[in-house]
Amino acid sequence: MARVLTPRSEDFPRWYQELLAKAELADNGPVRGTMVIRPAGYAIWERMQSEMDERIKAAGAQNAYFPLLIPESYLRREAQHVEGFSPELAVVTHGGGKPLAEPVVVRPTSETVIGEYLAKWVSSYRDLPLLLNQWANVVRWELRPRLLLRTTEFLWQEGHTAHATQDDARRYARRILHDVYEDFMRTVLAMPVVAGRKTARERFAGATNTYTLEGMMGDGKALQMGTSHELGQNFAKAFDVVFSGRSGTREHAWTTSWGSSTRMLGGLIMCHGDDAGLRVPPRAAATQALVTVVKEGEGVPRAAARLRDELEAVGVRVALDDRVDTPFGRRAVDAELKGFPVRIEVGPRDLAAGNVVLVRRFDGTKTSVRVGAIVKTVVETLALDQQALYDAALARRDAGTVEVKTTDDAIAAAIAGKWARVPWSTMGAEG
Amino acid sequence: MARVLTPRSEDFPRWYQELLAKAELADNGPVRGTMVIRPAGYAIWERMQSEMDERIKAAGAQNAYFPLLIPESYLRREAQHVEGFSPELAVVTHGGGKPLAEPVVVRPTSETVIGEYLAKWVSSYRDLPLLLNQWANVVRWELRPRLLLRTTEFLWQEGHTAHATQDDARRYARRILHDVYEDFMRTVLAMPVVAGRKTARERFAGATNTYTLEGMMGDGKALQMGTSHELGQNFAKAFDVVFSGRSGTREHAWTTSWGSSTRMLGGLIMCHGDDAGLRVPPRAAATQALVTVVKEGEGVPRAAARLRDELEAVGVRVALDDRVDTPFGRRAVDAELKGFPVRIEVGPRDLAAGNVVLVRRFDGTKTSVRVGAIVKTVVETLALDQQALYDAALARRDAGTVEVKTTDDAIAAAIAGKWARVPWSTMGAEG
Ligand SMILES: [Zn+2]
Ligand SMILES: [Zn+2]
Numbered sequence: 001m002a003r004v005l006t007p008r009s010e011d012f013p014r015w016y017q018e019l020l021a022k023a024e025l026a027d028n029g030p031v032r033g034t035m036v037i038r039p040a041g042y043a044i045w046e047r048m049q050s051e052m053d054e055r056i057k058a059a060g061a062q063n064a065y066f067p068l069l070i071p072e073s074y075l076r077r078e079a080q081h082v083e084g085f086s087p088e089l090a091v092v093t094h095g096g097g098k099p100l101a102e103p104v105v106v107r108p109t110s111e112t113v114i115g116e117y118l119a120k121w122v123s124s125y126r127d128l129p130l131l132l133n134q135w136a137n138v139v140r141w142e143l144r145p146r147l148l149l150r151t152t153e154f155l156w157q158e159g160h161t162a163h164a165t166q167d168d169a170r171r172y173a174r175r176i177l178h179d180v181y182e183d184f185m186r187t188v189l190a191m192p193v194v195a196g197r198k199t200a201r202e203r204f205a206g207a208t209n210t211y212t213l214e215g216m217m218g219d220g221k222a223l224q225m226g227t228s229h230e231l232g233q234n235f236a237k238a239f240d241v242v243f244s245g246r247s248g249t250r251e252h253a254w255t256t257s258w259g260s261s262t263r264m265l266g267g268l269i270m271c272h273g274d275d276a277g278l279r280v281p282p283r284a285a286a287t288q289a290l291v292t293v294v295k296e297g298e299g300v301p302r303a304a305a306r307l308r309d310e311l312e313a314v315g316v317r318v319a320l321d322d323r324v325d326t327p328f329g330r331r332a333v334d335a336e337l338k339g340f341p342v343r344i345e346v347g348p349r350d351l352a353a354g355n356v357v358l359v360r361r362f363d364g365t366k367t368s369v370r371v372g373a374i375v376k377t378v379v380e381t382l383a384l385d386q387q388a389l390y391d392a393a394l395a396r397r398d399a400g401t402v403e404v405k406t407t408d409d410a411i412a413a414a415i416a417g418k419w420a421r422v423p424w425s426t427m428g429a430e431g
Numbered sequence: 432m433a434r435v436l437t438p439r440s441e442d443f444p445r446w447y448q449e450l451l452a453k454a455e456l457a458d459n460g461p462v463r464g465t466m467v468i469r470p471a472g473y474a475i476w477e478r479m480q481s482e483m484d485e486r487i488k489a490a491g492a493q494n495a496y497f498p499l500l501i502p503e504s505y506l507r508r509e510a511q512h513v514e515g516f517s518p519e520l521a522v523v524t525h526g527g528g529k530p531l532a533e534p535v536v537v538r539p540t541s542e543t544v545i546g547e548y549l550a551k552w553v554s555s556y557r558d559l560p561l562l563l564n565q566w567a568n569v570v571r572w573e574l575r576p577r578l579l580l581r582t583t584e585f586l587w588q589e590g591h592t593a594h595a596t597q598d599d600a601r602r603y604a605r606r607i608l609h610d611v612y613e614d615f616m617r618t619v620l621a622m623p624v625v626a627g628r629k630t631a632r633e634r635f636a637g638a639t640n641t642y643t644l645e646g647m648m649g650d651g652k653a654l655q656m657g658t659s660h661e662l663g664q665n666f667a668k669a670f671d672v673v674f675s676g677r678s679g680t681r682e683h684a685w686t687t688s689w690g691s692s693t694r695m696l697g698g699l700i701m702c703h704g705d706d707a708g709l710r711v712p713p714r715a716a717a718t719q720a721l722v723t724v725v726k727e728g729e730g731v732p733r734a735a736a737r738l739r740d741e742l743e744a745v746g747v748r749v750a751l752d753d754r755v756d757t758p759f760g761r762r763a764v765d766a767e768l769k770g771f772p773v774r775i776e777v778g779p780r781d782l783a784a785g786n787v788v789l790v791r792r793f794d795g796t797k798t799s800v801r802v803g804a805i806v807k808t809v810v811e812t813l814a815l816d817q818q819a820l821y822d823a824a825l826a827r828r829d830a831g832t833v834e835v836k837t838t839d840d841a842i843a844a845a846i847a848g849k850w851a852r853v854p855w856s857t858m859g860a861e862g
Contacts, residue, residue, distance in 0.1 A: 027548070029498035030505065031535050036548060039493035039563070046494065062470035063477065067460035068499075068537075068568055068584050069521070074461065090500070091525040092537065095583075096572030097518045104462050106499075106523065106537070117458070117467060132470070137499055137568065141527030152526075153499050 004333055007275045012219040016270060017147070023278050023337045025269070026147050033145035033152030037262065040338055041148075043286030045155070045265055049135065051188045051283070052157060052260065055180040059172075061131040061159055066113050068137070069104040074112035077238040081111065084205020088140040090152075106139040111206065111231070111257055114160040115239030122243050122253060125164050129172065133159040148266030149223070156261035162241055162253040166232070169254035170209075173228045176258045177211045181226040189264065190281035190390040191215045191271050192397050193225055199427055204257075208232035216397040217270040220417045225267050226260035272389055278339030279361050281389050282382040286317060289378055290340040292331060293322040297348025303371070304346040307356070310375050316382070336361065341385055342378055362388050435764055438706045443650040447701060448578070454709050454768045456700070457578050464576035464583030468693065471769055472579075474717030476586070476696055480566065482619045482714070483588060483691065486611040490603075492562040492590055497544050499568070500535040505543035508669040512542065515636020519571040521583075537570040542637065542662070542688055545591040546670030553674050553684060556595050560603065564590040579697030580654070587692035593672055593684040597663070600685035601640070604659045607689045608642045612657040620695065621712035621821040622646045622702050623828050624656055630858055635688075639663035647828040648701040651848045656698050657691035703820055709770030710792050712820050713813040717748060720809055721771040723762065724753040728779025734802070735777040738787070741806050747813070767792065772816055773809055793819050 005022065008015045020026045025041035028034070037045060053063070069092060075082045090106040093099060107113065114132065122130055135157050142152045159176060163169040177195060185193045198210040207229035214222045235241070236252040245251050272279040282288050289311055293304045301322055311318040319340075321331055335343055345357040355368045358377060362385040369377050401419040404410050406426060413420035436453065439446045451457045456472035459465070468476060484494075500523060506513045521537040524530060538544065545563065553561055566588050573583045590607060594600040608626060616624045629641040638660035645653045666672070667683040676682050703710040713719050720742055724735045732753055742749040750771075752762055766774055776788040786799045789808060793816040800808050832850040835841050837857065844851035 027551075029500070030502050030544060030547060031498060031500045034498035034500055036498065037496040039495050042495050043493070045496075062474070064470050064473050065468040065476075065586065067462060067465035067467065068570065069460075069462045069465055071461050087528045089525075089528070090523045092521045093524045094522040094534075095520075096574065097520070103525075113461060116461060120458075139499065143527065155496065 004277065004337060005275060008218055008273075012217075012270075013146075015273075015275070016266075019269065019273055019277060019337070020147055023339070025265075025278070028147065029153075031152065033142040035147055035151045035153070037148075037155075037265075040286075041265060044268070044280060044284055045262060047284050047286055048184075048188070048264060048268075049157075052180065052184055053135075055184055056133050056157065056159065056176075059131075059175055059180055060129075061133040061161065063134060064132050065134055065136070066107075066110050066117070068107055070107050070110075070113050072103050072105055074116065075105060077112065077115075078206045078234055080234075081206040081238075085109070085140070088142075090139045090141060107136075108138055108140045109257075109259070110134065110136070110138075110158055111160065111235050111255075112239070115235045115241060115255075118160070118162050118236075118241045118253070118255070119239050122162055122241055125243055125245050128162055128164045128243060128253065129168060130162045131159075131172075132161065133157055146266075148269070149263055151262075154261045154263065156259050159256070159258040161256045162236070163255070164243065164245070164251075164253065166230075166254045169256050170230055173209070173211060173230050173256040173258065176256075177213065177226075177228040181213050181228065181258075181260060185213060185215065185225055185264075186390070188281065188283045189268050189271075190283075190386055190393060191225070191267065192390060192394040194397075197424075198227075204229045206231055206234050207257075208234065215267050215271055216393070216400055216419065217267070218273060218396075219270070220396075220400045220419075222419065223263070223267045223270065225264055226258070228258035229256060231255045231257060271393055273339070276333075276364075277337035279389060280339040280341060282341045282386045285339070285341050287319045288341050288382055289316050289318045290335055290343045291318060291320045292328075292335070292343055292345050293320075293324055294328055294345050294347030296324050297351070300346055300348050300351055303351055307344060307346065307371075307374065311378060314375060314379060316375075316378060342381055344374060344378065360385060435768065436706060436708065439649055439704075443648075443701075444577075446704075446706070447697075450700065450704055450708060450768070451578055454770070456696075456709070459578065460584075462583070464573040466578055466582045466584070468579075468586075468696075472696060475699070475711060475715055476693060478715050478717055479615075479619070479695060479699075480588075483611065483615055484566075486615055487564050487588065487590065487607075490562075490606055490611055491560075492564040492592070494565060495563050496565055496567070497538075497541050497548070499538055501538050501541075501544050503534050503536050505547065506536060508543065508546075509637045509665055511665075512637040512669075516540070516571070519573075521570045521572060538567075539569055539571045540688070540690070541565065541567070541569075541589055542591065542666055542686075543670070546666045546672060546686075549591070549593050549667075549672045549684065549686070550670045553593055553672055556674055556676050559593055559595045559674060559684065560599060561593045562590070562603070563592065564588055577697075579700070580694055582693075585692045585694065587690050590687070590689040592687045593667070594686070595674065595676070595682075595684065597661075597685045600661055600687050604640070604642060604661050604687040604689065607687075608644065608657075608659040612644050612659065612689075612691060616644060616646065616656055616695075617821070619712065619714045620699050620702075621714075621817055621824060622656070622698065623821060623825040625828075628855075629658075635660045637662055637665050638688075639665065646698050646702055647824070647831055647850065648698070649704060649827075650701070651827075651831045651850075653850065654694070654698045654701065656695055657689070659689035660687060662686045662688060702824055704770070707764075707795075708768035710820060711770040711772060713772040713817045716770070716772050718750045719772050719813055720747050720749045721766055721774045722749060722751050723759075723766070723774055723776050724751075724755055725759055725776050725778030727755050728782070731777055731779050731782055734782055738775060738777065738802075738805065742809060745806055745810060747806075747809060773812055775805060775809065791816060 193213040209230040233252040343359040410420035624644040634641040640661040664683040774790040841851035
């Protein structure tokens with residue numbers, strides 16, 4: 001078969017770039033570091049948003065929207081925060097045809113502006129916990145951009161919560177880490193992420209504790225897929241988020257923030273993609289099954305359309321490819337590039353014998369299936385392949401991880417392209 | 432009853448501001464003209480997005496995402512476009528700690544950047560029509576901001592399509608106007624909007640034809656709820672969106688764009704709100720029914736929770752208010768402010784007699800209903816009230832509109848606070 005992409009083993013970053021282009025997932029924007037998310041990529045992102053949003057709401061957080069533009073002075077209020085973000089800011093100096101009296105920044109994240117409103121909305125312990133989330137774009141000027149992974153603008157959700165006690169804040173930061181992020185990544189993205197805690201030097205700017213979830217990509221490298229932070233009372237002190245306790249005392253709230261972004265889409269691609277293209281886990285796929293008319297023939301288009309309708313009726317997200325004027329081989333290569341979990345090929349000869357062909361994107365296997373059994377088989381195959389992708393990623397992760405006891409051994413493992421699991425005490429909390 | 436809001440008849444703009452604050456719908460952002468959409472407001476916006484998105488996809492458009500930051504030079508390529516938007520731009524001059532070689536603007540709308548990508552993606556008539564939509568934030572510096580109605584940043588969807596013929600572009604611009612916008616506004620927002628066409632001087636900057644939908648607010652004034660534009664070949668020529676036709680000829684595409692924004696949320700509030708607060712049409716309501724525990728009592732909380740579950744089971748969006756430590760009267764006033772379509776009051780005395788009280792937000796009527804009949808009654812009442820809000824808005828619109836034949840009569844009607852329907856020929860296409 002003709003080579004569609006540079007093989008991963010030859011040049012993984014190049015494979016990734018080619019896949020984004022050929023599967024029509026994303027493109028570079030006109031301003032360096034920005035991106036265009038094309039319909040095929042965005043449809044997966046919408047699935048991800050929907051599954052995440054459901055979990056966020058189940059964890060009790062409510063969606064809201066805070067402004068894109070933030071007074072520069074807000075960022076300065078929390079010392080570590082301004083230090084962490086200053087080199088990455090986009091600054092608006094002109095608005096409405098005039099220079100602005102005070103420059104405003106395009107939000108790199110919203111801790112500061114939300115801090116201001118938490119202070120307005122919180123006055124008593126009865127107002128706590130206050131659990132907010134927003135879906136938004138943020139801008140962090142990026143010097144070495146990579147599409148979906150490190151971009152000057154990206155899409156994300158950012159959660160911001162205020163609590164009466166440190167303990168409650170910590171429990172919530174962990175609840176988001178596990179019940180929202182980890183559950184989503186494992187069950188929907190089919191990625192066996194590793195939950196962990198950052199050392200002091202790797203923490204979010206202004207956080208007292210940062211939890212992270214790391215996924216192993218196809219080249220054995222790690223990608224940070226989401227983070228959840230305890231901010232202690234740092235932002236509450238900077239923005240005066242104060243509440244009266246049960247006994248009338250005035251106390252600063254304890255806040256958290258947590259975020260996950262379109263980088264997860266890059267992670268999904270680099271985790272599951274193979275040399276033929278993307279493989280999308282069925283639960284994350286906007287189109288789970290593609291019914292393909294192989295070529296014209298007695299009753300073929302009608303049978304394909306009926307099959308599409310039957311799959312739709314049982315809740316499978318399905319599309320019909322009846323572009324018989326495009327060569328079948330080209331359409332098959334394109335479908336593999338785009339990673340639809342299963343294809344059902346409907347051709348005149350098979351159909352005359354009462355069969356269709358089921359093609360699994362997971363391993364490329366093709367099976368002849370009776371027309372009367374195909375709906376049930378598709379549903380079962382989607383469940384199997386969701387698990388199969390997870391298992392394959394887990395096997396790779398385990399094979400690529402070594403247990404070590406010393407920093408030297410960890411460095412040696414990293415040089416060998418492995419993950420090293422080091423005892424926390426070896427590194428120390430400061431890292 | 433104590434006055435909760437300034438009556439609309441006394442000061443409509445003030446009523447609106449007070450309602451936004453007291454119903455916790457929206458707040459001013461720290462940068463002048465920007466806004467915070469609070470959870471109660473955002474939840475309605477999410478319902479609106481979901482209903483709109485369904486219709487946009489049914490019209491064949493696919494969602495995508497284009498960058499927030501646009502090179503200033505892009506806007507200059509279409510003469511009328513740059514002229515129309517220049518006074519409203521927010522300009523980023525510094526990025527990553529350095530002055531930028533070329534300033535970039537925060538998108539006021541995305542015709543230009545999408546024009547650039549249409550040019551890359553379109554090469555043959557087979558690529559047309561290309562139908563894109565994005566949900567995004569845009570920034571237009573606003574000198575006289577009003578929350579949700581005219582804000583420096585707002586959220587919207589913007590559709591951008593390219594077609595092979597003028598006729599196809601025109602039909603699609605109208606399809607969006609009627610099948611997406613008008614249908615959504617009438618059936619979900621319960622607003623009897625009037626579809627129309629703008630005169631030349633009121634057209635979108637760069638459009639050859641602009642369709643609009645106007646709603647009548649509670650004060651008799653008009654609000655533009657959405658627009659759909661034919662852009663002719665203006666943007667296609669500015670960005671070289673060229674395709675080869677069936678006979679091999681090279682032609683510029685015909686493009687459209689269409690948008691609707693968080694202003695619709697302001698319109699919903701100003702159309703249906705009354706002196707007690709917001710009234711949300713059931714189909715747009717994030718919470719359609721509020722089950723209220725009047726006070727503690729034998730079996731009351733359990734009965735209320737069961738009722739909540741039963742309503743949820745039949746697909747009603749329902750919430751439970753069991754905050755019996757807050758006075759019932761205050762909770763009732765708050766529920767009226769927030770506009771939940773129906774409340775079901777569960778109190779010990781009624782419950783002992785096998786009844787609950789159904790309160791319709793539409794007209795304030797209270798009815799005693801048998802517990803066994805309440806689920807069915809709620810479902811019926813929600814359908815009735817969706818229609819009742821529409822009918823009330825229609826009656827007001829008709830009473831507030833006069834038919835006139837001359838410009839003088841139209842001006843007289845406007846002075847009297849009425850809409851005037853003038854023959855198109857009286858104004859002329861130039862306006
Ligand atoms: Zn303080
Ligand atoms: Zn041209």
